[in-house]
Amino acid sequence: MATQLDLQEQEQLDALKAFWKRYGNLVTWLLIAALAAYAGWNGWNYWQRDQALKASAMYDELDRAAAAGDADKTARIFGDLKDRYPGTAYAEQGGLAAAKVQFEKGQVDAAKASLTWVAANAAEDEYRTVARLRLAAVLAAAKQFDQALAELDAAKAAGFEALVADRRGDVLAAAGREAEARAAYEAAYKAMDDSVDYKRLIEAKLTALGAAPAPAAPAASGAAS
Incomplete structure (x- = not known):
């Protein structure tokens, strides 16, 4: 003979079966969406870290070229940096560094172009303002x-x-x-x-x-x- 506890468990099991029959597909799709979002978030973070790491290595190479006063090499590296990793702070810093050595070597038009790119594309307002300050000086020097x-x-x-x-x-x-x-x-x-x-x-x-x-x-x- 079934006990009261057996009856309660059966009622709970029946309620669960009814719930799953009604909402099972929805719950399944919600779980799949949540797992997909989590996987996508992890993938995005990994991609961001990978981009930053590669951009950092490229910026280090640019910085060495700029320190050596090699305007042409600095410009080539900056071109690659802004094409491949335009959304990183390294591209913004690279543009400022490239413009400095370009101006010092008399490559005024190239310096303008580098600063104009930073002023237009930098993610942070501070970088855009620094670029505009320097660009204003270059433009003034050119009257x-x-x-x-x-x-x-x-x-x-x-x-x-x-x-x-x-x-x-x-x-x-x-x-x-x-x-x-x-x-x-x-x-x-x-x-x-x-x-x-x-x-x-x-x-x-x-x-x-x-x-x-x-x-x-x-x-x-x-x-x-």
Whole structure:
């Protein structure tokens, strides 16, 4: 004779069979989808690590070529780096390094191209802004002042306001627009933290334009005892 416990177990088994008959296919497909997503996530992470490792090795080779002043080899490696691993930080760093050695070797157009690629394709706003700052300097050296100012208008990374204003002053001064240059340097001077040594250079630029900043007010003396 069946006990009460046997009856309860049979009821539970029947309920489970009914549930599985109704929802079994759905549960199976949900499990398959979850396993596929997990496998895909692991595969994506592996692919990302593999890409970063290969890009790192290529960047090391580029860095050695740049240190040796070999602009042509640096450019070739950067070309491969941005074609194969454009989404990595190594491609962004490689573009900046390539542009530096290219400009030093007089390859101005190549330097512009490298910096333009970083400004347009870097994933992080900071890299894009650094590229635009350097590109503005290269353009100004080529007397392409309007293009240089346009690059600075697009340099928007937070924390770079003082450097952007300073570079704007450099471009305007080179273009002979001294009043506007002075205003840009004044904005840079106000935005630059007093603890940053570069602020002294901005002060020197203002002094050269006849607009030396007023000396800081002396700290208030303590109350008389």
